[in-house]
Amino acid sequence: MxxxxxxxxxxxxxxxxxxxxxxxxxxxxxxxxxxxxxxxxxxxxxxxxxxxxxxxxxxxxxxxxxxxxxxxxxxxxxxxxxxxxxxxxxFDYMNKLLEFNPVDRSVTVEAGMITEQLQQIAEEKGLFYPVDFASAGSSQIGGNISTNAGGIKVIRYGMTRDWVTGLRVVTGQGDILELNNRGLLKNNTGYDLRHLFIGAEGTLGLITEATIQLARAPKDLQVLVLGVVGMAEVMQVLHTFQTSLDLTAFEFFSHNALEKVVEHQGLNAPFDTQAPYYALIEFETTQEEQLEEAMRLFEACVEQGWVVDGAMSQSEQQAQNLWRLREDISETISQYTPYKNDISVRVSKVPQFLAEVDQVVSEHYPDFEIVWFGHIGDGNLHLNILKPENLAKEEFFSRCHQVSQWVFAIVSRYQGSVSAEHGVGLIKKDYLHHTRTPEEIAYMKAIKRAFDPHNVLNPGKIFDL
Amino acid sequence: MxxxxxxxxxxxxxxxxxxxxxxxxxxxxxxxxxxxxxxxxxxxxxxxxxxxxxxxxxxxxxxxxxxxxxxxxxxxxxxxxxxxxxxxxxFDYMNKLLEFNPVDRSVTVEAGMITEQLQQIAEEKGLFYPVDFASAGSSQIGGNISTNAGGIKVIRYGMTRDWVTGLRVVTGQGDILELNNRGLLKNNTGYDLRHLFIGAEGTLGLITEATIQLARAPKDLQVLVLGVVGMAEVMQVLHTFQTSLDLTAFEFFSHNALEKVVEHQGLNAPFDTQAPYYALIEFETTQEEQLEEAMRLFEACVEQGWVVDGAMSQSEQQAQNLWRLREDISETISQYTPYKNDISVRVSKVPQFLAEVDQVVSEHYPDFEIVWFGHIGDGNLHLNILKPENLAKEEFFSRCHQVSQWVFAIVSRYQGSVSAEHGVGLIKKDYLHHTRTPEEIAYMKAIKRAFDPHNVLNPGKIFDL
CATH class of the missing domain: 3.30.43.10 (Uridine Diphospho-n-acetylenolpyruvylglucosamine Reductase, domain 2)
Structure with a gap:
């Protein structure tokens, strides 16, 4: 042909x-x-x-x-x-809202709907779609599901996986499957194929429709940004706040991330005191006591010597501005051609893990600028290496790949993940073995062959057959 | 041999x-x-x-x-x-606690641990394992996971699936897989095999260890039992309460269930007024207003003519006694050799669906006693048919199977499930096609062959190869 x-x-x-x-x-x-x-x-x-x-x-x-x-x-x-x-x-032409059901609090949409549009539909109905991240304005639901997108609210609401109650897919064999009948809450009839397609990066089937559960909208979100003296102390702050408040977000970023965002986005720093790291904490305040409790915890962290300064939002606008300090990092640093790692370990292992990674990175990248940020409340860190202006792209990426091997060896030792929320695609497939065993990969390939025997769907992604 | x-x-x-x-x-x-x-x-x-x-x-x-x-x-x-x-x-000898991690709020246990023991471990640590059901005193975690057990708290906390963050399994080929490394919160590295094993009824592999996420313990649970005039009205009551309270349970049962439990278990009826159906509502009261709101909603339901009487727990003991009215049904009716159906539809479809099922059942079982109960807040109904004393067991089950065909035809039309929480096993496999299509079943069999090519694990369960 x-x-x-x-x-x-x-x-x-x-x-x-x-x-x-x-x-x-x-x-x-x-x-x-x-x-x-x-x-x-x-x-x-x-x-x-x-x-x-x-x-x-x-x-x-x-x-x-x-x-x-x-x-x-x-x-x-x-x-x-x-x-x-x-x-x-x-999927740009498949972006329709197919059904909204107020009793089930669910929507069924076509795969091409933009994430932000789904968030808006939920808001119009007095409900909430809680998966959110910097690219929500252009990413599509089908893509979110295929990569099991995470983002900034995982600590409270989980990943995309946790909100998908039904899927319509076309398998690699060309069969149309209606998985979990548009959102049954309980359905124990054999293998859950829906979860198999979530995060499969389009290698088993193409998602054409999804039924999504919506949540109650959170009330009166407060944002607190704290200057923290070290990464281990960031974890202490997390533990302190998590013990007595239900957090909706716990993010962190390094000082150079803050500097760049303030400069490039024309924002104000949250306070004058400089700190090596910052924690952004968000929580719901349905009662006055929660606000008082947050202030008490802040003071306790200062007394411990973990925190040097802090700023609490006084209005929704201020809360949004504080969020931008974290949310605009990715876009801001994109001009530096960053090499990105998206790694995770269990939350309890973060402090030790971080210390090891930090050492390897500063040993091997003495001339590279490192920007740290991430969803540290979920054990998920984004390690961004910025390309020096005078270094060629190829040489830069090649050196980064080399150091990644050492970083991933640490990830492996800590039983972590080489891709916490970005998926594998082409970029991580050479590193897949650090997180999944040869046996697991062999079973994944067998599943791939069952759904897509001629390997027509996204071949070469995740693994080579 | x-x-x-x-x-x-x-x-x-x-x-x-x-x-x-x-x-x-x-x-x-x-x-x-x-x-x-x-x-x-x-x-x-x-x-x-x-x-x-x-x-x-x-x-x-x-x-x-x-x-x-x-x-x-x-x-x-x-x-x-x-x-x-x-x-x-x-798995009776594999029942050890392997790890408790307070920072991750997680436990790793062997598959043979009794559910109640896990609940107790969580409680001792000031945390909560929220999957609960009548057989918690003898069921094991491995079995819970293999059937994705549901129970009485699904409306708030979801199914067993939602609490399993890691699994160790031995596949049908004899490979040991460590799935999701003892509970990574974020790990997007290819297909989620963990979810495939949950609810697979031991046909793909044998679960030997599980890592379980624990929750914050709920505070001051209140229990309210209401007498309701009809099934459609039970759904109105659900909708009324769900709109302004975060419910931890919403259960229902029919009057003859109450009568039998009161008689056999030596309990008191919740109030003197008799009603065809009862709703049991549980909610957390972290604030005084929630209690006042519940009373206001109760009165609104009475004014609408949906509810004829009600009783609110005044102590933890009373709350437990009210729960027994619902929880002891299964054990109480077991002496009547019940034929059980465990069906579900989307919550929004329950009223119409119930009306149709009720009609078929009363038409075809005029001489059988029907006991209804279930987790109606999740769209999950347990239809129990009691064997008349003078009817032989074989004849009774054969007639029940016949009527099941008609009930399942309705389930099918409503895109429901023929097994909401009990799994398929041997008993439901002839009815699997009412909920899963031939294509889905074919893919399930292909997956089975990938993990267990010689069909040594639980052969003949869910489907025949």
Missing amino acids: TQQEMLQALQDLIGADKVRTDTDALITFGRDWTKIHEPKPSAIVFPRSTQEVQALVKFANQHQLALVPSGGRTGLSAGAVATQGEIVVA | TQQEMLQALQDLIGADKVRTDTDALITFGRDWTKIHEPKPSAIVFPRSTQEVQALVKFANQHQLALVPSGGRTGLSAGAVATQGEIVVA
Whole structure:
């Protein structure tokens, strides 16, 4: 089948105006937020229904073509990057709200809906979609589910996985499956295939619809930013606050992250005192006592010598501004071509783990600037290495890869994860063995073959068959 | 291999005193709470470690023997029943606490630990294991996980699945897998095999250890029992209370259930007024206002004509007594040889669904007594049909099976589940197609073959290969 015949066939399947091959589309839809691989898709297709997705998958099986699912393209592991002539399946035209049910407090939406739109729908209904992160304005639900997105509220609300009660998928064999019947709360009838598709990065099937549970909206969120003297002390602060308040977020970032955000985003520092690290704590204040308790805990942390200064939000606007100090870091440092690691261990192991990683990093990157931030309340740290201006990209990434090996060896020893929330994609697959055993990887491949025997869905992502 | 050779080999593997073939053991460990099938295991083995379990699985593979995992034997779908000469693997000697971590708020335990013991360990640590049900005193954690046990707190805390953060399993191939490294909160490195093993009823692997997340203990639980005029009104009451209180339980039961429990357990009725149905509502009262709000909602329900009377617990003892009215039903009616259905639909569909099921049941069982109870706040109903004294067991079950077909046809139309929390086992496998499609079942079988190619683990449960 020639390229021309393939394009004609795709146009026949889903309509001429839903197949694009212009350079602009190939570049835009062929990659995600990682800018490491050169995008080289052969076409971008925009199905409008589950049936069209099914037709595309069957076509791919017939002609041994590869499909790459594409959501909002905000991925950080090159899970949706097309580098070898694949057909990119973009869900931009499948973004409808299909059902809202106030009794079940649930919505069913198409996979292409933007995360922020789902958050807004929930808000309009007096409810709350609690999965939130910096890319919520462009990421799509289908992509969130395929990578089991985490973000800034995991400590209270869990990952995307915890809010998906039903899925409609097209498997690699081209079967349409309705998993858990649009959100049964209880259904113990054999294997839970829904959870298998969540976080599978589009390698088992393409998600076309999802039923999402919504939560009660939290009331009167307070934000507290504290200057902390060291990483181990950040963990002490976490433990102190967690013992008597139900936290909705506990984030941390290093001083150079704060400096850069303040400068580039035109924000104010939370207070004058400088500290090596900062903790951002968010909690609900349904009662006056919770506010008093937070002040008491803050003072206790100061007395212990862990905390040097702090600022509490006095209004919703102030709370938002404090949040921006943390949320704008990723965008701010993107101009420095950062090399990102997204690692996690059990919360109890964080202090020791951090000390070891910190030592390796400062030993081996004496000339690189390191920016730390992350969801430390979940044991999840983002280690960002900034490229020096005068160093070529290739040389920089190559040196970073080298140090990653040492970092991942520590992760491995602490039984941690080499990808806490970004997924594996192309970027982490060489490191997968640090977190999953050869036996586990072999079982994953067997499952892949059961759902996608011709390897047409996102081939080469997570692992090579 | 003769039976004698097999027994000798088993004794060599795990010790002579850990292999039993006496009639008492064969009967006791060969079945669960369902008393339908005749137990016929060939031996009962009691491994003491994951390595011994692995040795048993490898032995079974070598000689094409079948293994049935056995926990507390409180199952209600014959998932752990051995009817065809299988070797029963009982986890009674693997019941140790392996680790408690106060920072992670987690425990790692062996699969044979009794549920109630886990609850007590949590309580001693000032924490809470929130999965609870009538058989907690004898069911084991491994069994809970293998059936994804639900129970009376699902409306607030979810199913067993939601509390399992790590698993150690021996697959059907005999591999030991450490899934999610004893409880990483964030770990997006490929397919989530942990969730695949939860609810798999021991058909993919044998669970030997589990890491369990614990919760903050709830404070000052209040229990309210209301007399309600009809099932549709029970749902109105649910909706009314759920809108402004965070409920920890919402249960219901029919008047004849109450009558039987009061009589057999020597309890007091909650109030004099008789009602066709009762709702049991539990909620936390961290503030005085929540109690006032509950009273206001109660009065609103009375004004609407939904509720005829009510009783609120005034002490912990009274709360426990009110709970017994609901919790003791299962044990009380067990002497009537009940035929049990455990069905669910989405909560919003319950009123219509109930009306249809009720009509079919009363049409076709005019001479049978029906006892309704269940976790109606999760859309989960237990329909119990009591055997008339003068009817033979076989004839009774055969007629019940017939009516089940009609009930399940309604479940199917409402996209519900034929097994909300009891699992499939032997009893529900003929009805599996009402909830799962042929394609889904085919994928489940493919997964089964990947993990257990010689079909040595719990063969014939969930489906036949």
